Amino acid sequence: MMMELKLYLKSLEGDTKTPITLFKNYVGKEKGFLLESRDEGKGRYSFIARNPFAELQGKGEGIIIREGSQVTIKQGNIMEAVRAYMSKFTVKNHSSIPFIGGGVGTVGYDIVRQFEKLPSPNKDTIQVPDVHLMFAKEMIAYDHFHQQIFIMVLEEDTEDGEKRAESKMKLIEEAIKKDEPLEPSAEFIPSFRNLTSNMTKEEYMQKVEKAKVYIKEGDIFQVVLSKRWILETDEDAFNLYRKLRRVNPSPYLFYLNFGEYQVAGSSPEMLVELRKDKVYTCPIAGTRKRGKDEKEDEILAEDLLSDEKECAEHVMLVDLARNDMGRIAEVDTVKVTEFMKVHYYSHVMHLVSLVEGIKKKEEDAFSVLQSFLPAGTLSGAPKIRAMEIIDELEEEKRGIYGGAVGYFGFDGDMDMCIAIRTMVAKDGKVYMQAGAGIVADSDPEKENEECENKVKALLMAVE
Structure with missing residues (x-):
């Protein structure tokens, strides 16, 4: 049965609040999520929710859907199950806020085995779902430009629905007005x-x-070969996230508390974004560590742009992104709108391009995501053979690493980043992973050093 939902909004002054204080006071240690950004374009809104009304977990062909006390267990294709579940809801987004509710969570690297013929021989050390989504109909959006808080509730477009929405908004407002102090x-x-x-x-x-x-x-x-770091800690995962976002600000910042485990990340790289009919992907390949000052940054950037190996690798991955886009986009709409620009992050600099297209009418957020998984920058080329070699050489399943983190909106939009610069906290351990793109003339020592440079920001969050 289709549920038609209306967006109910209430705005509050937010100049004395931050996404961190809102999350701490509203969500605390309950299940929930915080999506942030330190990117000029993406950074306008942060999104916060607690106690999702539903959760969907999938591993292999096993699927569990929880709605309150009701639990549904089934077998089948996980992404088809997500599509079927979300098709029960329809909502029109008449606001300028880009995300008004939907499924937020992770789509792991190993989900690809559901739509490509790939063996699954490796041990699963971390033991988290291939797909894990929390579904929110009550959310807080923090507008950084105007320092406003928007309380958002999706409810039926009826008198009773409006009353329920007003009651929920009042409870949320009371919760966020708490002002418990936070240790810096x-x-x-x-x-x-x-x-x-x-x-x-x-x-x-x-x-x-x-x-x-x-x-x-x-x-x-090319193949992207990664390695994993593990440490034991009693530290609250949200505290690790707070430190991570400070030492490694990135376009995609996220903290997801699934209860049994937590995911905290500061990813620099978009996997794919769908806005109405427009599709965007942003391949990143080519790396140098940051310099000590602006002058050294300039020298290192020039060195990066003149490095034939790095540039050839980047061009190959842009071509792979264009190919992924071409599978779901209308003919003649695929364009490279930004090519091989140097972007600076806290510990490294990367070569970055932007590829755009207009999706075919028959495609949706789920088929678009499937076309891009895994990112060529996390697998290699050709993708399938590269993934077979990754299975052989890495010997452990990647889990969330190399997959995607983000949201599917009830309005049909989607925004996913690549799960890199990401920590998974589970059972007293924190797992971190980083990789390097291996090509014919790779220097093994330099590739190992690249992995260590990439994971440095994560290690700083736990030092």
Whole structure:
């Protein structure tokens, strides 16, 4: 049965609040999410919700949908189950706020096995769902430009629906007016023990050499080989997120508390975004560490732009993004609107491009996402053979790493970043992962160093 929903809005002055204080006072330690950004374009709104009205988890072909006390268990294709569940709701977004409710969460790297013929031989160390979404009909949006808070409730467009919405908005307003003090994140001294990796430097370098053999034999042009770091900690995951967002501000910042585990990240890279009919993807490939000052940054940026290996790798991945876009976009609408520009982040600089297209009428958010998973910048090219080699060399399932984090909106829009620079906190451990793109002339030591540079911001959040 289709549920038609209306957006009910209430605005409050927000100049004394921040997304962090709103989350702490409204959500606390309950299930919920915080989506933020430190990007000039994306950074206008932050989104906060607690106690989702529904959750969908999928692993392999097993699917669990929880709505309050009702639990539905089924078998099948996970993304089809998400599409079917979300098709029960329809809502028109007449506001300028880009996200007004829907499913927020993770779509892991291994979901690709549902639509590509790939073996699944590796051990699943972290044991989290392939897809995990929290569905929100009550949310807070924080407008950074105007320092306003919007309380958003989706309810039926009836008198009773309006009364329920007003009651819910009143409860949310009371919750966010609490003003409990927060310890500054700079003062955190997280306790962590036993930092280990699933590969030594020597093991990683040996695997790079194996990957180069596959490249020379013509199996692939490139493969992204990653390694994982694990540490033990008793620290609250939200505190780690607070420190991470400070030491590594990024276009995509997120904290997801699923109850049994938490995901905190500061991803620099869009996977794919759908706004009405327009589709965007933003391949990032080519890396240098940041300099000590602006002058050294300029020298390193020039070195990056003149590096034939890095530029060739970037061009290949832009072509792969155009190919992914071409599968779901109308003919002649695929365009590269920004090409190989240097973007600066807290610890590294990257080469970045932007590819756009207009989706075909028969495509939707789910088929669009499927076309781009996994990102070429996290697999290699050609994708399928690269993923087979990743399975062989990495020996553990990636889980969330290399997949996507973001939302599917009830209005049909979607925004997903790549799950990199991301921590998964579960059972007293924090898992972090980083990779490097291996090509024919890769230097194994430099590729290992690139992984270590990328994970540095995450390690700073736990130091």
